[in-house]
Amino acid sequence: MYNRFPSDLHRSACGPEIDGGVSDKFRFFAAHKAEFDTLFIGSSRIYFQISPAIFDRVTRENGMPTHSFNFGIGGMYLPETGYLLEQILKLKPHNLRWVFVEYDDLQTKWSLENQTSRRALYWADWKRVSLLLRKLTDTGTGPPRLPSLTKFRDIVLRQENEKNTRSLLTFYATQFEKNSTNVARAADILDHFLGRDTNERLARYLGEASDGYVTRPNRMSPSQAAVYERTLAATMAQIGTRPLSSYTIEAYRQCAQEVRNIGATPIFLVTPSMTQIDIATENTGLPGVVMAFNNPGTYPELYRSDVRRDGQHLTKSGAEEFTRIVAANFVELAQAGEIN
Numbered sequence: 001m002y003n004r005f006p007s008d009l010h011r012s013a014c015g016p017e018i019d020g021g022v023s024d025k026f027r028f029f030a031a032h033k034a035e036f037d038t039l040f041i042g043s044s045r046i047y048f049q050i051s052p053a054i055f056d057r058v059t060r061e062n063g064m065p066t067h068s069f070n071f072g073i074g075g076m077y078l079p080e081t082g083y084l085l086e087q088i089l090k091l092k093p094h095n096l097r098w099v100f101v102e103y104d105d106l107q108t109k110w111s112l113e114n115q116t117s118r119r120a121l122y123w124a125d126w127k128r129v130s131l132l133l134r135k136l137t138d139t140g141t142g143p144p145r146l147p148s149l150t151k152f153r154d155i156v157l158r159q160e161n162e163k164n165t166r167s168l169l170t171f172y173a174t175q176f177e178k179n180s181t182n183v184a185r186a187a188d189i190l191d192h193f194l195g196r197d198t199n200e201r202l203a204r205y206l207g208e209a210s211d212g213y214v215t216r217p218n219r220m221s222p223s224q225a226a227v228y229e230r231t232l233a234a235t236m237a238q239i240g241t242r243p244l245s246s247y248t249i250e251a252y253r254q255c256a257q258e259v260r261n262i263g264a265t266p267i268f269l270v271t272p273s274m275t276q277i278d279i280a281t282e283n284t285g286l287p288g289v290v291m292a293f294n295n296p297g298t299y300p301e302l303y304r305s306d307v308r309r310d311g312q313h314l315t316k317s318g319a320e321e322f323t324r325i326v327a328a329n330f331v332e333l334a335q336a337g338e339i340n
Helices: 006-010 022-035 052-061 080-089 126-137 149-157 165-181 185-194 199-206 222-237 246-261 316-335
Strands: 038-042 068-072 098-102 265-270 289-292
Touching: 022 068, 022 080, 022 199, 038 052, 038 080, 052 068, 052 316, 080 098, 080 126, 080 246, 098 246, 126 165, 126 246, 149 165, 246 265, 289 316
Parallel strands: 038 068, 038 098, 098 265, 265 289
Antiparallel strands: none
């Protein structure tokens, strides 16, 4: 059976074209995989905020040289991240030593406007879809079981918090079926010939240094900054943290195992985002180090309004500072033997 994922691009003359820069970055990494020993993968909070050039400079200056690549993709979260990571590792990048994976909750919602895109389809294998179905029905990560009668009733009748669950269950089951039965193959062939890389297209997704990092220099307006600062103060005043779901932890365990299977080390990275301030990062049960930058008290330089584009993202100068801090922390942990 033909499986519709980007790794077909280096095996087939007519591989599918995945939008958002997925295919472009995949082809580039496949062609240069022997050059990199460090990989960053995640959403726009990786894509626009981790500069491999700066990361490599800091590690080199501290006696631990690296050559890194930014595989951030706008709007990419679990489970897509896990799937794409597996396809990258199937390329057998033998020199890869460290893989930074963005740490955030498993997403069950997919925006309506993007539900018909290939981005919403190519990763929908049973490993990913079954975990989403389990989370939506709250049936745990152990042996398969049916949802409780109460949960089942609420889903069927669209009660309270389950108003959209039935639609999501149908959507993901349909995506899995489409992916398994090779729907839209003809469109994939057409896109192969119409969507080839150009210098302009590569620069758009790979950045000026062809390392996967793209800058976003704009800043918040004064009024936006005022709202941001009030929201930040209110968020910091709240007490307590929230652990990520058992389904999220299971997805990250799968990621970690795939990374370790090729002899590399997984590192989970919590970015300085307003939505991640309350994420618990201790005693996670993950088989890997968690590097967390979601505490404004510890890293105030990453939360000042003058280095923010919005609550989720940093400016160019903020991203450069964030990269330096990540690199310095990485070197410190590695030299202390906490990252193998």
